[in-house]
Amino acid sequence: MTTIRKTLLALLAGCAMGLAAAGAQAETLRIATEGAYPPFNFVDAKGELQGFDVDIAKALCAEMKVECTIAAQAWDGIIPGLNAGQYDLIVASMSITPARQEAVNFTQPYYQAGAVLVAPKDSGLEPTADSLAGKSIGVQRASTYAKLIEANFPKADVRLYDKTDNHNLDLVSGRIDGVIAQRIIMSEWLGSSDGAAYEIKGEAMLDPAILGEGAGIALRKSDTELQARVDTALAAILENGVYDEINTRYFPFSLKPAN
Incomplete structure (x- = not known):
């Protein structure tokens, strides 16, 4: 094998690895929650995020078969941080309101307190x-x-x-x-x-x-494809029992949104 051919093969291998890494990175969703609204989202004694919102986020990631990171974000900066590209989703008991819909898109409601x-x-x-x-x-x-x-x-x-x-x-x-x-x-x-x-x-x-319609998952307005994927995953966990299992960890009644 000539030196030139070896060099070309090495370059092609490097490009393939780079593309694979980029693809893997694209399938890692960054999720923000507040971490100060128990039992929906809070930080436990070990400093880890817990709560209904956090478990719903993890269930959606599992359903979509993607890796996710979940981090706490102060409430007053949570929508600006989303639109600045710091994360991809907000799962933080955010009520769907007309004012917020001007800034972000929402999935279908994932719970209604009533x-x-x-x-x-x-x-x-x-x-x-x-x-x-x-x-x-x-x-x-x-x-x-x-x-x-x-x-x-x-x-x-x-x-x-x-x-x-x-x-x-x-x-x-x-x-x-x-x-x-x-x-x-x-x-x-x-x-x-x-x-x-x-x-x-x-x-x-x-x-x-x-x-109001209830709490929804917020996304950037440009992320319509991701919104469709999250809505599909949400519909799945609402139907397959995963949502119900999470619900019973925290509440003695169902928070399922009205149809």
Whole structure:
């Protein structure tokens, strides 16, 4: 074999290795989450990211058969970091809103928290217009849940509070008949000593027109092919039981988005 031929073969081998490495790199997705919103995303005692969002991200990567890295990113810079190319996806319980849709694209929702009516176990209240007519219902001021009451329970006696903690205190003291708030927050409160005598009444309310579509995975607007792949993977884990298994690690109820 001549020296020239050996040199050409070496160059071709080097190019092939470079292309293989580039291909492998293209199949490594960089994912950002916040790391400060338990149980959805948080840093454990070992300094590792954990939570519902993190497990969903890993499941999507496994379904797509790609390598992924997941890193924490401060919330106020998370969308700018995506658009600057620092990572490829945001999986961080980000609600799909019109304002955010101007900056990024979203997959289909991967969960909906929804709103619930919480009242004393023996109250007999239900989340219907007739049941709540004339009843004093606490809700956080200027929240989407306040809009939900206005639209669906117009005859309720609405009491506005600055914080969910404050309407929960009035519920315990008997100054109001019930509260309407986010399902996950209220479920955690029901597990406390203060919430022991109360329960969620009826089904969770998932009104997309008022409460939004739910949380989605954010991508750059230019990454339409990747968005399609992630949506396909999301549909798969919603159907094959993987999503349900992750859900039960963190919540006693399903967060599956409405069809």
